[in-house]
Amino acid sequence: MKPFLEMISISKTFPGVKALDHVDLHLNSGEVHVLAGENGAGKSTLMKIMTGVLRADPGGEIRIEGEPVVIKNPVHARSLGISIIYQELAVVNNLTVSENVFLAREPLRPTGLIDRAKMNADTRAVLSELGVDIDPEAMVGTLSVGQRQLIEIARAISYKSKLIIMDEPTASLSHHEASTLLRMSRKLASQGVGIVFISHKLEEIFEIADRVTVLRDGRTVDTRPVSEMTSDLLVRLMVDRELDQLFGHHTSHATAEVLMSVRNLTEKRVKDEGVFVRDVDFDLHRGEVLGFFGLVGAGRTEVMEMIFGSRPHTGEISINGKPARISSPSDAIEHGLGFVTEDRQSRGLVLGMSVRENFSLTHLSDYCSLDFVNRRKETAACADYIRALGIKTPSPEQKVLNLSGGNQQKVVLAKWAARRPRILIVDEPTRGIDIGAKAEVHSLLGSMAEEGMSIIVVSSDLPEILAISDRVIVLKEGRISGELTRENATQESVMLAATG
Amino acid sequence: MRVLHQLLQLRHMREFNVLIALILMGLLISLFTPYFLTVSNLMGVSRAFSLTAIMSIGMVMVIITGGIDLSVGSAMGLAGLITALCFDAGYSQYAAVAAGLGVGLAFGLTNGLLITAIGLPPFIATLGTLSIGRGLMYMITHGVPLTPQTPESFSVLGQGYVGPVPVPVVILLVLTVIFTIIMTRTRFGRHVYATGGNESAARLSGVKVQRVKLAVYVLSSTISALAGVIAFSRYLSAEPASGFGSELEVIAAAAIGGASLAGGIGSVLGAVIGAALIGEIANGVVLLNINTYAQQAITGGVILIAVSLDVLRNRMGGRG
Numbered sequence: 177m178k179p180f181l182e183m184i185s186i187s188k189t190f191p192g193v194k195a196l197d198h199v200d201l202h203l204n205s206g207e208v209h210v211l212a213g214e215n216g217a218g219k220s221t222l223m224k225i226m227t228g229v230l231r232a233d234p235g236g237e238i239r240i241e242g243e244p245v246v247i248k249n250p251v252h253a254r255s256l257g258i259s260i261i262y263q264e265l266a267v268v269n270n271l272t273v274s275e276n277v278f279l280a281r282e283p284l285r286p287t288g289l290i291d292r293a294k295m296n297a298d299t300r301a302v303l304s305e306l307g308v309d310i311d312p313e314a315m316v317g318t319l320s321v322g323q324r325q326l327i328e329i330a331r332a333i334s335y336k337s338k339l340i341i342m343d344e345p346t347a348s349l350s351h352h353e354a355s356t357l358l359r360m361s362r363k364l365a366s367q368g369v370g371i372v373f374i375s376h377k378l379e380e381i382f383e384i385a386d387r388v389t390v391l392r393d394g395r396t397v398d399t400r401p402v403s404e405m406t407s408d409l410l411v412r413l414m415v416d417r418e419l420d421q422l423f424g425h426h427t428s429h430a431t432a433e434v435l436m437s438v439r440n441l442t443e444k445r446v447k448d449e450g451v452f453v454r455d456v457d458f459d460l461h462r463g464e465v466l467g468f469f470g471l472v473g474a475g476r477t478e479v480m481e482m483i484f485g486s487r488p489h490t491g492e493i494s495i496n497g498k499p500a501r502i503s504s505p506s507d508a509i510e511h512g513l514g515f516v517t518e519d520r521q522s523r524g525l526v527l528g529m530s531v532r533e534n535f536s537l538t539h540l541s542d543y544c545s546l547d548f549v550n551r552r553k554e555t556a557a558c559a560d561y562i563r564a565l566g567i568k569t570p571s572p573e574q575k576v577l578n579l580s581g582g583n584q585q586k587v588v589l590a591k592w593a594a595r596r597p598r599i600l601i602v603d604e605p606t607r608g609i610d611i612g613a614k615a616e617v618h619s620l621l622g623s624m625a626e627e628g629m630s631i632i633v634v635s636s637d638l639p640e641i642l643a644i645s646d647r648v649i650v651l652k653e654g655r656i657s658g659e660l661t662r663e664n665a666t667q668e669s670v671m672l673a674a675t676g
Numbered sequence: 677m678r679v680l681h682q683l684l685q686l687r688h689m690r691e692f693n694v695l696i697a698l699i700l701m702g703l704l705i706s707l708f709t710p711y712f713l714t715v716s717n718l719m720g721v722s723r724a725f726s727l728t729a730i731m732s733i734g735m736v737m738v739i740i741t742g743g744i745d746l747s748v749g750s751a752m753g754l755a756g757l758i759t760a761l762c763f764d765a766g767y768s769q770y771a772a773v774a775a776g777l778g779v780g781l782a783f784g785l786t787n788g789l790l791i792t793a794i795g796l797p798p799f800i801a802t803l804g805t806l807s808i809g810r811g812l813m814y815m816i817t818h819g820v821p822l823t824p825q826t827p828e829s830f831s832v833l834g835q836g837y838v839g840p841v842p843v844p845v846v847i848l849l850v851l852t853v854i855f856t857i858i859m860t861r862t863r864f865g866r867h868v869y870a871t872g873g874n875e876s877a878a879r880l881s882g883v884k885v886q887r888v889k890l891a892v893y894v895l896s897s898t899i900s901a902l903a904g905v906i907a908f909s910r911y912l913s914a915e916p917a918s919g920f921g922s923e924l925e926v927i928a929a930a931a932i933g934g935a936s937l938a939g940g941i942g943s944v945l946g947a948v949i950g951a952a953l954i955g956e957i958a959n960g961v962v963l964l965n966i967n968t969y970a971q972q973a974i975t976g977g978v979i980l981i982a983v984s985l986d987v988l989r990n991r992m993g994g995r996g
C-alpha cells in the first residue's frame with residue numbers, strides 16, 4: 177500500500193535545541209499510527225511541521241500520495257486533508273459549543289446570516305456520534321477541560337479530514353470519555369481516515385495502534401506493527417530503562433495525626449451552572465497521600481479550588497486543629513497549602529516568563545533579602561530542580577512557552593515542590609508526562625509524604641490513584657460518594673462508588 | 677574582543693531597537709543642522725522631554741500589569757495647581773510640595789481602588805478620574821492661571837542645574853535608576869511582571885495581585901504629581917490646561933520603548949528612551965523649520981515603525 181503521507185529526513189532546529197534530527201515517518205490511510213517518546217522527544221514539533229505551523233530546516237521532504245508538497249500554513253494543511261487536535265486546548269471560551277465546532281466556516285443562510293439551527297443540529301449529530309452529551313448551545317467556558325477537549329475532537333471530525341492528528345487527546349479525558357474516543361478513532365480508521373495518535377499511556381497505545389513509531393531526542397528509533405511490540409520493549413525504546421525498575425513499591429507514611437479537617441464544605445454559587453459541590457467532609461493526616469477520584473465533572477477540581485481559596489465557599493476548614501479562614505490563594509499559601517492546577521497553561525504558568533521566574537514565583541522570598549532577589553541563589557535552586565525532575569530545557573532562562581508540554585508540567589510541579597508546603601494539592605499531576613517522568617513524580621510525591629507533608633492527589637488516571645494513595649475519596653455529582661482504604665480500593669470498588 | 681562581544685550582547689536587550697532608533701534619528705537630524713549635537717541643545721531637549729519621561733516610568737509599570745492609566749495628565753496638572761494654591765495661602769514650600777504629591781497619592785488610591793475593589797476596567801476608571809481632575813482644575817482656577825509668590829529656592833526644582841545638567845533631568849535619571857532596580861531586582865518588580873503575564877497563574881502562586889495593581893496606580897499618579905510640581909516650579913504658573921492630553925505622549929513613550937499593552941512586557945529604561953525619542957523628534961522639527969503641525973504626524977509614524985519592528989523581531993525570535 178502506498179502511504180498517504182511521508183515525511184523524509186525532517187530536521188528542526190530551535191535556538192539552542194535540535195528538536196528533530198532527520199526524522200522519517202510514513203503514514204498510511206486507514207491506520208492508527210501511534211507516536212511515542214519522552215517529553216521533549218519532538219513529537220509535537222513533528223506534527224507542527226506536518227500541519228504547517230512550523231517550517232522544517234531545509235533538506236527534508238514531505239510527500240502526500242507520492243507527490244512532494246510544501247505545507248505553508250494550517251489552512252493549507254487542512255485543504256490537503258490534514259487536521260490536528262492540539263496538545264493544549266485551542267477553543268474560544270466565550271463562544272458556544274457549536275460556534276466553536278464551526279468556527280471560521282459557519283453555515284450561512286441565503287441572506288448571509290449564520291444558520292444557527294443547522295449549526296446546532298450538525299454539532300449535535302457529531303457529538304452524539306462521539307457518544308457524548310453536551311449541549312451545542314452551552315458556552316465553552318462553562319465546560320470542563322475534558323469536555324472542551326471533546327469539542328476539539330468534534331471539530332476535527334466534522335472537517336471530514338483524510339488525516340487526523342491527535343496530540344495527547346486523552347490526557348484530560350475521563351476513562352469513559354477516553355474509551356469513547358478510542359472507539360471513534362478506530363471507526364474513523366476503518367472508514368479510511370489516517371490517524372496519528374500521540375500518547376504517554378501504554379494501555380491506550382496497545383489498545384489502539386496499528387503501528388508505533390518511537391522518537392527519542394529528535395530521532396526515529398523504531399517503527400513497527402503493534403503486534404511486534406511489547407510494553408517492555410516500548411518503554412526501553414522510549415526511556416532506555418526497564419518497566420519494572422521504573423515504579424517502586426508503595427509505602428505509607430500516613431500518621432494518626434489529623435493535619436487538616438474539612439467540614440460541610442459547600443460552594444457559594446453565583447450562577448447556577450456546572451456541578452454544585454456540597455457537604456464535603458474529610459480529614460487529611462500528616463504524611464498521608466489522599467487520592468481524590470471521580471468522573472470528569474464530579475467536582476474534584478472545584479473542591480480543591482474551594483480549599484485553596486480561589487472559589488467562594490462556606491463550611492469549615494481547620495489546619496492543625498485551628499480554624500483557618502481561607503478566602504484567597506495567598507491566605508491558603510500562608511496556611512501552608514500548595515496547589516498544582518490541572519490547567520498548566522492558563523492557570524499554572526506565566527508563559528512569557530523564564531523557567532527560573534516561573535519556578536520561584538511561589539517562594540520568591542526564599543531568595544530575597546529585604547525585597548531584593550538574589551538571582552544567583554534563585555538560579556542555583558532552579559537548576560537543582562531542573563536536574564532532579566529531568567526538565568528538558570537549554571537553560572533556566574528559556575521561556576516556558578518554548579518547552580514541550582510535559583516539561584511545562586514539570587515546571588509547575590517544581591515550583592510547588594520547592595516551596596515545601598505542609599499540604600500539597602496536585603490536580604492531574606502527571607497529565608502529559610512521559611512514563612519515566614511519571615515514575616519520578618510518583619517517587620517525588622512519596623518522598624514528600626515521607627518528610628511529613630500531606631498530599632492530596634486528584635487524578636482521572638485510576639491506576640495512578642490506586643498506585644500512590646494511602647486512602648481514596650470518591651466524588652460523584654458534587655458529593656462524597658465513597659471512602660476507601662488502600663486495602664479496599666480496587667478498580668471495581670472505586671468505579672462503583674464513582675458511577676453507582 | 678570582550679568589549680565587542682558585550683556590545684553584541686546588547687542586541688538582545690529589549691531596549692535595543694528604540695536605542696538604535698534614538699541614535700539614528702539623532703544622526704539624521706545632525707545631517708541637516710549643526711545646532712542639534714551641541715551640549716546646550718541636548719540639555720534643553722532633555723529638560724523638555726524629562727517630564728514626559730518621568731511620567732512614563734509610572735505608566736510603564738501600570739502597562740506591564742496589563743492596565744492603563746489615562747489620568748496621568750490630570751494628576752500632573754492638579755498636583756501643580758494644589759502646590760500653587762498652597763503657596764498662595766502662604767504655606768511653606770515643603771508643605772506645598774507635600775500637598776502636591778499628596779494629591780497624586782489620593783489620585784492613585786482612587787484609581788487603584790476603583791480597579792481592584794470595585795473591579796472597574798482600568799480604561800474606564802482612569803478615564804473617569806481624568807475628567808474629574810480636569811473639571812476640578814477649571815472649577816478652582818475659573819480658567820485663569822495661578823501665579824503665586826514663591827521663594828527662590830523652590831524654582832531650583834524646575835529651573836536649576838547640576839553642572840550643565842538641568843535638575844529635572846537629574847531627577848529623571850535618579851528615578852530611572854531606582855525604578856529599573858525595583859523592576860528588575862526586587863520581588864515587587866517580579867510580581868508586577870507576573871501579574872501582567874498571567875494574572876490567574878500569579879494569583880494561584882500566591883502573588884497578591886490586587887495589592888500589586890493598587891501599588892502601580894499609586895506610583896503612577898504620584899510620579900505624575902511629581903512631574904506636575906516640577907512643571908510648576910519651572911514656569912511658576914499653574915495653568916488650568918497643564919498636563920492636558922499628555923497621557924497620549926506618555927503611553928506612546930512606553931509603547932515605543934517595547935511595552936506591550938497586553939501586559940507582562942516592557943521596561944522602565946525602554947519607556948524613558950521612548951520619551952527621549954519623542955522629544956528628539958520635537959526638537960528636530962523645530963531646528964529644521966518643519967511645520968510644527970507635522971510633528972504629531974511624524975511622532976505617530978515613529979510609534980508605528982518602532983512598535984512594528986519590535987513585533988516583527990519578536991516573531992522572528994519566537995520562530996527560531
Ligand SMILES: Nc1ncnc2c1ncn2[C@@H]1O[C@H](COP(=O)(O)OP(=O)(O)OP(=O)(O)O)[C@@H](O)[C@H]1O
Pocket residue numbers: 190191193194195213214215216217218219220221222263568569577578579580581582583608610994995996
Ligand atoms: N518554539 C520553540 N523554541 C525553542 N525550543 C522549542 C520550541 N518548541 C519546542 N522546542 C523544544 O523542542 C523539543 C521538542 O519539543 P516537542 O514539543 O516537540 O516535544 P514532545 O515530544 O511533543 O514532548 P511532550 O511529550 O512533552 O509533549 C523540546 O526540547 C522543546 O523544548
Ligand SMILES: [Mg+2]
Pocket residue numbers: 219220221263343580581582
Ligand atoms: Mg508534545
